[in-house]
Amino acid sequence: MNSPIALEDALEKIRMLKNNYYFRRESEDITLIDSIGRELSETIFANSISPEFDIAAMDGFAFNCEDKFPLKIMGKVFAGDNLLRIKRGEALAITTGALLPEGANAVLKIEDADVKNDILFGNTLPEWKNVFIKGSDYREGDMIFERHHRIMPQSTALLYSLGIEKVSVYKKLRTGIISTGTEIHNGTIKNTNAVLIQGFMNELGCESTFIGTVPDDYEETKKMLLDSCEKYDIVFSTGGVSVGERDYVSDIIKEIGELVFHKVAIRPGKPLAVG
Incomplete structure (x- = not known):
């Protein structure tokens, strides 16, 4: 009898399967x-x-950083206005998002400015200070x-x-869910696991379909698994993977494909098969 594998080993095997198969899907x-x-x-x-132009990142005054204060304020430019131009020794009041006028290469923040009779006083700034530079995105x-x-x-x-x-x-992963077990098939036990799995699949953005239930019968279970694997990218089955006399799923996987691992050293959840 095979020993359960460690959880870390099981997760690594699942990651390897994802790397090999996850993106083998058509696009739309x-x-x-x-x-x-x-x-x-x-x-x-x-x-x-983007941006297509130099843009003011702050409310303030646009000017050329090589100029010495004081500077003559020549007007104001708002976001959405056309591109303007200033000469050396001039400044332009500017709002956030407005196009930086030609001839300017910095913006003095309004809180750092001192204005007296349209004359601007302030501190020297490095080039492109408080500016979103053209092409910076x-x-x-x-x-x-x-x-x-x-x-x-x-x-x-x-x-x-x-x-x-x-x-x-x-395209979205197509996931199918099968519930095995006579007690599920005949309604003796509520099929809560299928609802849980389908909810997780929908939350992850998959196309999730409940395929149906199947009693504890080897051939019926085998046929449903084979048919489902032809239609879906991933098939989940609940039940049938322990060591009971009517637990057929792991044996069917070994017969028709490859059993990657069976049983994981965790509780609850030890009876788990992936193939």
Whole structure:
């Protein structure tokens, strides 16, 4: 009789199976809003630049950091206004998100500024201080997300900024659930395990189907397992993996495929087979 394997060994074998089989799925194109929780089936590269212009990161005054204070304030620019220009010795009041005027390369924060009769006084700043520099998010050709990246809500925002409205993702895993045991099949015992497993699969974003129940019969169990493996990426079965006279599942796996491991050194949960 085989000895139970350690939990760490069982998990490592499962990880190896995932590495070999998890991404062996077809892909499909879906909208960004429907892509959350799904994995990309192709690497995405930037086809543009962001931000497209130098942008003020603070409310304050745009100026050239090589100029000496005081500076003449020539007006004000708001987010959404057209690109303006300033000359040396000039400054422009600016709001967060506004385009940095040509000729400016820094923003003096409003709380650090002293203004008297449209004359600006302040401290010298390094170049590009308080500025979102053109292309600082990404440039054309930059890799945005690698293949297999699991899409999150913040991922969709970044993809939308690239002008992407649909992405290619792997199709959902098709999971099937079989419940073995005459006591389950005839309704003597409530089939709570199937409900639990199906709930976990739905929570993980899988397509989950309860295939049905099967009594303690070798050939019927074998047929249901074979049919299910043709239709689903992963098949879960409950019951039938201990050492009882009518526990057939592990023997069937050995007959029709490969039994990766059987029994794990944990309690509860020792009777567990993967193949």
